[in-house]
Amino acid sequence: MTEPRFTGGLVPVVVVDSGTREVLMVAYADREALELTRKTGFAHYYSRSRRKIWKKGEESSHLQRVVRILVDCDEDTLLYEVEQEGVACHTGHRSCFYRTLEGEEIAPRILDPEKVYGKDKGSQRTDAEG
Amino acid sequence: MTEPRFTGGLVPVVVVDSGTREVLMVAYADREALELTRKTGFAHYYSRSRRKIWKKGEESSHLQRVVRILVDCDEDTLLYEVEQEGVACHTGHRSCFYRTLEGEEIAPRILDPEKVYGKDKGSQRTDAEG
Numbered sequence: 001m002t003e004p005r006f007t008g009g010l011v012p013v014v015v016v017d018s019g020t021r022e023v024l025m026v027a028y029a030d031r032e033a034l035e036l037t038r039k040t041g042f043a044h045y046y047s048r049s050r051r052k053i054w055k056k057g058e059e060s061s062h063l064q065r066v067v068r069i070l071v072d073c074d075e076d077t078l079l080y081e082v083e084q085e086g087v088a089c090h091t092g093h094r095s096c097f098y099r100t101l102e103g104e105e106i107a108p109r110i111l112d113p114e115k116v117y118g119k120d121k122g123s124q125r126t127d128a129e130g
Numbered sequence: 131m132t133e134p135r136f137t138g139g140l141v142p143v144v145v146v147d148s149g150t151r152e153v154l155m156v157a158y159a160d161r162e163a164l165e166l167t168r169k170t171g172f173a174h175y176y177s178r179s180r181r182k183i184w185k186k187g188e189e190s191s192h193l194q195r196v197v198r199i200l201v202d203c204d205e206d207t208l209l210y211e212v213e214q215e216g217v218a219c220h221t222g223h224r225s226c227f228y229r230t231l232e233g234e235e236i237a238p239r240i241l242d243p244e245k246v247y248g249k250d251k252g253s254q255r256t257d258a259e260g
Contacts, residue, residue: 002231014144014153021151023144026207038231070236072226073219077156079227089203096202097209101132101168106200 005076006031010046015088018067018081024088025096027056029078041066043080062086087111135206136161140176145218148197148211154218155226157186159208171196173210192216217241 004011010028017024027045029037033053036044043056043064057063064082071078089096092111099105134141140158147154157175159167163183166174173186173194187193194212201208219226222241229235 002229002233004231012142012156014156016153021153023146023151023153023209026142026144026202069231070227071229071231072156073221073223073228074226077226078231079153091203093203096204096207097200098203099132099201101134101199101201101208103132 002071002075004034004071004078007076010048011076011078013045013078013080015043015064015080015082017084019083022095023097024082024084024094034078037066037080038069043082057085060086062088064088132201132205134164134201134208137206140178141206141208143175143208143210145173145194145210145212147214149213152225153227154212154214154224167196167210168199173212187215190216192218
């Protein structure tokens with residue numbers, strides 16, 4: 001068991017669809033979030049803006065079942081291979097990486113974001129907070 | 131053109147093989163590294179340990195030709211889709227994510243790391259510095 005390096009208490013996590021290999025999002029984990037992920041089999045992260053641990057999908061029901069956790073060569077970045085329920089992005093896109101730096105959308109919106117979190121929360125949430 | 135958010139001057143970059151979609155590495159870019167990447171078409175990063183901009187492959191010749199740059203929903207993470215020359219990892223593996231958190235190697239070493247950078251540098255370099 002490799003213990004990753006937590007910089008400032010956090011390690012970045014690249015989240016990939018275990019089937020298609022698509023990069024879904026990038027988030028951060030602290031030691032406790034990683035432990036919860038390993039213990040429960042569902043992705044947990046640490047929200048830097050809300051300053052607390054969150055289970056992905058706890059409100060949206062778009063859970064991520066973690067199939068495998070990889071660590072990079074210098075052990076300061078993790079990669080979760082997940083089975084993504086629904087969509088990863090709070091905008092209703094499957095992946096948070098749905099447009100180019102020039103602003104071209106390369107992937108469709110699959111869900112109405114208001115339906116992801118409910119009308120009051122849809123516009124505020126940054127569930128894929130990086 | 132979306133201007134990403136640089137946190138502490140840096141934005142994390144997930145680097146993906148444009149053909150296989152494999153996640154090759156994670157590195158960081160400052161504004162200048164991103165500009166150099168866009169201008170030259172080859173991936174540039176900012177090394178936090180060496181505190182300078184580096185062109186991926188400048189010593190190893192394992193260049194990354196950048197096909198497309200994506201930005202995530204909240205604009206604080208980039209994704210480079212690249213054509214990777216040789217290997218991305220200084221260990222000689224194609225990807226820096228070559229083992230599980232439990233320590234199992236899931237991908238073979240393709241190159242002798244001493245051949246990547248030369249005998250004197252092979253063991254020191256963290257070219258895929260995250």
